[in-house]
Amino acid sequence: MRAFFDDRQSRHDPQTFLVAGILQPSPEQPERAARLKRGAEAAGCTFEAPSDHGMAPLAAVHGADYLRFLETIHTRWARLPGAGPEVVPNVHPANRSDSYPASPAGLAGYHQADTACPIGAETWGSAYWSAQTAVSAAQALARAPGEGLVYALCRPPGHHAFADLAGGFCFLNNAAIAAEVLRSEGRRVAILDVDVHHGNGTQGIFYARGDVLTVSVHADPAGFYPFYWGHAHERGEGAGRGANLNLPLARGADDAAFLKALERGLATVRAFGADVLVVALGLDAHESDPLQGMAVTTPGFTRIGAALAAAGLPMLLVQEGGYLSDALEHNLTAALEGVQGG
Amino acid sequence: MRAFFDDRQSRHDPQTFLVAGILQPSPEQPERAARLKRGAEAAGCTFEAPSDHGMAPLAAVHGADYLRFLETIHTRWARLPGAGPEVVPNVHPANRSDSYPASPAGLAGYHQADTACPIGAETWGSAYWSAQTAVSAAQALARAPGEGLVYALCRPPGHHAFADLAGGFCFLNNAAIAAEVLRSEGRRVAILDVDVHHGNGTQGIFYARGDVLTVSVHADPAGFYPFYWGHAHERGEGAGRGANLNLPLARGADDAAFLKALERGLATVRAFGADVLVVALGLDAHESDPLQGMAVTTPGFTRIGAALAAAGLPMLLVQEGGYLSDALEHNLTAALEGVQGG
Numbered sequence: 120m121r122a123f124f125d126d127r128q129s130r131h132d133p134q135t136f137l138v139a140g141i142l143q144p145s146p147e148q149p150e151r152a153a154r155l156k157r158g159a160e161a162a163g164c165t166f167e168a169p170s171d172h173g174m175a176p177l178a179a180v181h182g183a184d185y186l187r188f189l190e191t192i193h194t195r196w197a198r199l200p201g202a203g204p205e206v207v208p209n210v211h212p213a214n215r216s217d218s219y220p221a222s223p224a225g226l227a228g229y230h231q232a233d234t235a236c237p238i239g240a241e242t243w244g245s246a247y248w249s250a251q252t253a254v255s256a257a258q259a260l261a262r263a264p265g266e267g268l269v270y271a272l273c274r275p276p277g278h279h280a281f282a283d284l285a286g287g288f289c290f291l292n293n294a295a296i297a298a299e300v301l302r303s304e305g306r307r308v309a310i311l312d313v314d315v316h317h318g319n320g321t322q323g324i325f326y327a328r329g330d331v332l333t334v335s336v337h338a339d340p341a342g343f344y345p346f347y348w349g350h351a352h353e354r355g356e357g358a359g360r361g362a363n364l365n366l367p368l369a370r371g372a373d374d375a376a377f378l379k380a381l382e383r384g385l386a387t388v389r390a391f392g393a394d395v396l397v398v399a400l401g402l403d404a405h406e407s408d409p410l411q412g413m414a415v416t417t418p419g420f421t422r423i424g425a426a427l428a429a430a431g432l433p434m435l436l437v438q439e440g441g442y443l444s445d446a447l448e449h450n451l452t453a454a455l456e457g458v459q460g461g
Numbered sequence: 462m463r464a465f466f467d468d469r470q471s472r473h474d475p476q477t478f479l480v481a482g483i484l485q486p487s488p489e490q491p492e493r494a495a496r497l498k499r500g501a502e503a504a505g506c507t508f509e510a511p512s513d514h515g516m517a518p519l520a521a522v523h524g525a526d527y528l529r530f531l532e533t534i535h536t537r538w539a540r541l542p543g544a545g546p547e548v549v550p551n552v553h554p555a556n557r558s559d560s561y562p563a564s565p566a567g568l569a570g571y572h573q574a575d576t577a578c579p580i581g582a583e584t585w586g587s588a589y590w591s592a593q594t595a596v597s598a599a600q601a602l603a604r605a606p607g608e609g610l611v612y613a614l615c616r617p618p619g620h621h622a623f624a625d626l627a628g629g630f631c632f633l634n635n636a637a638i639a640a641e642v643l644r645s646e647g648r649r650v651a652i653l654d655v656d657v658h659h660g661n662g663t664q665g666i667f668y669a670r671g672d673v674l675t676v677s678v679h680a681d682p683a684g685f686y687p688f689y690w691g692h693a694h695e696r697g698e699g700a701g702r703g704a705n706l707n708l709p710l711a712r713g714a715d716d717a718a719f720l721k722a723l724e725r726g727l728a729t730v731r732a733f734g735a736d737v738l739v740v741a742l743g744l745d746a747h748e749s750d751p752l753q754g755m756a757v758t759t760p761g762f763t764r765i766g767a768a769l770a771a772a773g774l775p776m777l778l779v780q781e782g783g784y785l786s787d788a789l790e791h792n793l794t795a796a797l798e799g800v801q802g803g
Contacts, residue, residue: 203483
């Protein structure tokens with residue numbers, strides 16, 4: 120099974136994570152990439168480095184102001200008197216229609232939804248190569264014969280990034296970027312997100328569009344990040360009405376509950392007539408994940424993988440969350456064995 | 462000169478102030494109230510305790526969800542495992558139209574725009590009495606004969622609070638609450654904000670209304686808090702079109718620049734036909750204020766006060782910002798001497 124990863128994706132090393140009023144270490148550690156790589160290799164993946172496709176595939180999803188922000192803000196921030204080592208927002212607009220700001224502090228709050236996406240000196244480079252990994256993997260899938268299967272080890276992850284807003288460890292929406300590559304190759308794309316968190320950025324990017332289906336299985340946002348998105352009533356708007364499906368589950372949901380929701384999601388993918396599936400593959404629904412949202416087991420991930428494979432579609436697996444625990448790499452191995460019918 | 466203050470306003474003691482990625486002590490210290498009281502007394506003020514007018518005058522400006530949040534969130538937050546002593550937001554919606562959240566973390570980010578308005582155990586009580594001080598002062602002014610003059614020592618301050626959003630040390634918008642009291646007494650109200658920061662909450666509350674004029678003289682938001690609001694092009698919307706005037710000044714503006722802008726603001730107050738003036742009286746434009754936005758002098762505040770008095774209108778002075786420096790109380794004395802013609 121082909122897989123993509125670039126070592127530069129490991130350089131981003133976020134320190135800040137303000138939660139419940141307390142500064143804590145970020146769970147999105149560089150070590151994740153090494154463990155995920157081992158887990159994928161154990162399932163038979165052979166890694167290749169992505170090509171550099173430049174800014175065009177990123178600009179197909181993200182606004183020019185936002186890309187400029189991600190690329191330049193750390194340098195501007197570092198010149199502020201007394202600034203900390205990472206760009207962390209501390210003030211936010213009420214609405215996107217409020218005036219676009221000029222200063223680093225204003226830009227940070229406009230383009231960073233939360234304190235879980237600090238921008239350090241290496242962030243742009245890692246996010247850029249994470250996105251290039253998604254693009255190369257999507258192109259490899261588009262050119263594969265039959266029911267192709269490709270794994271993109273995207274780190275940092277992407278599904279909380281909107282067109283012009285970072286959040287929740289995410290900067291560039293790798294799954295959305297991959298979906299746009301596949302769409303430009305003439306494919307009808309569905310994105311199915313199995314991360315424990317709602318794929319709010321992905322939903323937002325395609326919310327008013329009917330040409331890409333977005334489905335997400337996740338912990339109920341009534342009590343879990345991202346709080347403002349991921350409810351069942353969010354079905355899309357305008358031309359996108361009906362092309363977004365949220366399947367929130369109670370905190371602590373087990374394999375059976377997860378698989379039941381996944382079957383509903385896959386039925387919607389079939390009804391949409393997708394001819395390719397992008398899976399936003401978070402592993403943080405696991406019972407030992409530090410974020411403690413659900414209780415999916417390691418064998419449960421094999422069953423999730425098998426259910427995805429049963430859709431019979433070419434499939435691009437884009438890595439999302441899943442945080443450091445003894446099970447992390449085994450959960451990826453389990454999921455990738457499942458999709459490969461093993 | 463009548464003045465109002467309640468000792469319970471001093472109990473709120475914010476600790477958290479995340480700026481430039483660094484946690485710092487909050488400048489909005491309880492000590493401010495004691496110094497401002499001394500400064501007002503030196504200018505001849507006699508303080509009275511406010512009456513308790515209940516929730517109705519607060520609800521005339523703020524939404525029911527927001528008032529419930531302010532009153533109850535600290536108790537809910539304190540039950541979260543590992544929560545810090547203050548409610549500090551860490552994740553925010555992109556727009557007010559995103560789903561209203563259910564959890565304490567979601568509510569915090571929905572109702573707190575920034576990390577400069579932490580909510581501790583005493584915050585609601587202090588904000589409540591700060592608002593009652595504004596209401597009592599407005600009623601005293603409404604019942605005063607001739608060109609009345611009343612000072613409301615509102616602490617915590619209010620002008621960054623929107624109808625459903627705290628920010629920048631502010632929770633309840635005391636000036637807006639006072640304006641509504643005066644309006645309910647049949648007055649035509651103009652609010653003139655001379656704090657070094659744009660009065661974004663006050664602007665937001667009245668932005669679509671033509672019955673209350675809002676004018677603000679402040680440091681250019683291109684490089685100063687609140688960043689997203691306070692530009693000259695923000696003139697109001699709908700029925701409020703033309704009833705909002707922003708007069709941004711360059712950082713470091715001096716007495717002459719400030720007074721020139723103030724004259725423009727006062728001309729607009731006259732043209733509006735206001736019969737009462739609510740002054741949002743920040744003292745943080747002073748050259749020694751720790752926030753370092755402008756270079757107004759202590760005698761400059763006397764000239765500002767005299768210019769306000771020259772409008773010849775009944776005037777309610779509502780305290781906004783101004784932070785700890787040796788000059789703070791003298792700046793209030795100077796301003797109040799100016800408005801009293803001395």
